[in-house]
Amino acid sequence: MPHLGAPELLILLIIGVVFFGAGKLPELGKNLGKGIKSFKSAMNEDDDEEEEDEEIDVTPKKKKKKQEALASSNTKEEEEEEHEAAPAAEAKTAEPVRPK
Secondary structure, three states: OOOOOHHHHHHHHHHHHHHHOOOHHHHHHHHHHHHHHHHHHHHHHHHHHHHHHOOOOOOOHHHHHHHHHHHHHHHHHHHHHHHHHHHHHHHHHOOOOOOO
């Protein structure tokens, strides 16, 4: 592919002025620059997401199932303990009933 020299760039500039007019060329250049900038940032965001997705869990399946089972049983036991402890706490704070 041949390189673009000064004469080729000048011809392209003249064609651009003819097609778009002298007033539109700065606006077109600005919009082209914004488009290139947003494209680059989108490409970098995709690279960041891929790096986050590359984290691999290497825990063996059997061990993972045991850990999940233990975690779920611990939460059930904690819920039961909290449920049992709640009435006891209310009983301690309630005023004693005095006979008349």
